Amino acid sequence: MLGVAVRGRRWQSMARGLAVGALFTSYMVVLYCLSTSAIKQNVRVALSCSHPRLGHNTTNTSHSRTGLSGECVPKMDIMFMKTHKTASSTLLNILFRFGEKHRLDFAFPDGRNDFFYPSPFLSSQVKNYQPGACFNIVCNHMRFNVHEVAKLLPADAAYITILRDPAELFESSYHYYHWAVPLTWGISGDEKLTTFLRDPGSYYTPESYNSFYLRNLLFFDFGLDNNLEPDHPLVERGIQALSKQFQLVLMAEYFEESLILLKETLCWAMDDLLFFKLNVRKNSSVSRLTPELRAKALKWNGADWRLYQHFNTTFWAKVEAYGRSRMEKDVRELKRKNAEMAAICIEGGVAVDARMIWDRDLIPWQPVGQSSILGYNLRKNIDPKYRELCRKMLTPEIQYMSELGVNLWLTHLWGWLKDTIS
Ligand SMILES: *[C@@H]1O[C@H](CO)[C@@H](O)[C@H](O)[C@H]1NC(C)=O
Ligand SMILES: *[C@@H]1O[C@H](CO)[C@@H](O)[C@H](O)[C@H]1NC(C)=O
Ligand SMILES: *[C@@H]1O[C@H](CO)[C@@H](O)[C@H](O)[C@H]1NC(C)=O
Ligand SMILES: *[C@@H]1O[C@H](CO)[C@@H](O)[C@H](O)[C@H]1NC(C)=O
Secondary structure, three states, X not given: OHHHHHHHHHHHHHHHHHHHHHHHHHHHHHHHXXXXXXXXXXXXXXXXXXXXXXXXXXXXXXXXXXXXXXXXXXXXXXXXXXXXXXXXXXXXXXXXXXXXXXXXXXXXXXXXXXXXXXXXXXHHHEOOOXXXXXXXXXXXXXXXXXXXXXXXXXXXXXXXEEEOOHHHHHHHHHHHHHHHOHHHOOOOOOOHHHHHHHOHHHOOOOOOOOHHHHOOHHHHHOOOOOOOOOOOHHHHHHHHHHHHHOOEEEEHHHHHHHHHHHHHHHOOOHHHHOOOOOOOEOHHHOOOOOHHHHHHHHHHOHHHHHHHHHHHHHHHHHHHXXXXXXXXXXXXXXXXXXXXXXXXXXXXXXXXXXXXXXXXXXXXXXXXXXXXXXXXXXXXXXXXXXXXXXXXXXXXXXXXXXXXXXXXXXXXXXXXXXXXXX
């Protein structure tokens, strides 16, 4: 009896998963068609934009490192390459607040919250794009394409991005995109990730739909070939190209240190760095990797592992140059300020299950078929002086983009289908 019930439930959940997966697939196919029809008319244009748009902050400060008094001036022109599953949503929230505060122009996608990922980025995907027009900030998910990005920004814009340990990233991506990657559907047992890693070659083919989520996702996001073996010369060449393109590569594992380096690079203030960790996963849904599995995950994601190690080394050289003890002091200060904000803003002081969040505007987006991403409740009776800041700090990406005036009809349509079926 019990066996039958369990099996029944398993069938039910599998059927539901398949339905959701099929739906996701057709959704992605529609999007792909929409995106490819919008392409292909772009001739080679000048590499960077040439004239500021109306509303662009033209205070002439963002183009020079030092002002009259010898003080540095805050950098306003920024390309943030938002990688997947790397704490990039937390950084996005920081950029949204910075941009709002200085009334900067964001190059946003149209209708959805990414630039037709996984298609390579094209400037024509930007809402209200006109050739030659300058924006200040580009920060939504895309498959990186430097020549197209450069068309949107002044030549001296700062390029930044964030990486995460590829083994952890793989685990996170496997969990999050499981239902979007058909090649995982046939893997049986409770330890699907372990089964996959024991012999990835027997499940994975590069041509399989959405397979990039499961191999060298960082390489893929940066527009490189995610199926290269780590010792292929193109891996090293890709890494070298990225190290020329990006001024600063942040590390999710050292998030506070990263932000302090960001502040130094962009001449920002400490208060620009305040954050709460957004899009954190429930502990119970995280598979802790054994050393054996970790080694397998790193081998399987060998190109990303080389990428990560390269930038981990340059990151710590930057910390060294900044000064170890100065860094420790600044990190302590940032943590103190964030803890202070958490006490002011967050009900109970901690992240909670999405079902426990009473304000819909603060509920984070969930992966297909699950509710594993935590969010926050805003405290009641917040000192009016902090109310606005608290709210913005706790607002998830989708809702924040709506507030910034982006129409997300495709994202909402998909969200509605996803929630209806699962
Ligand atoms: C902008 O800054 C440059 C130096 O960085 C200066 O030569 C120029 O006069 C400034 N323009 C305006 C409009 O302030
Ligand atoms: C432009 O940026 C400067 C520097 O942060 C800021 O003081 C100024 O208020 C901004 N201008 C507008 C119109 O927002
Ligand atoms: C989740 O796990 C981490 C690391 O094991 C631990 O530090 C943290 O306190 C846990 N959080 C909760 C809410 O249990
Ligand atoms: C990154 O570099 C730091 C400092 O050298 C080192 O302690 C850490 O183990 C490195 N991380 C990885 C995953 O290699």
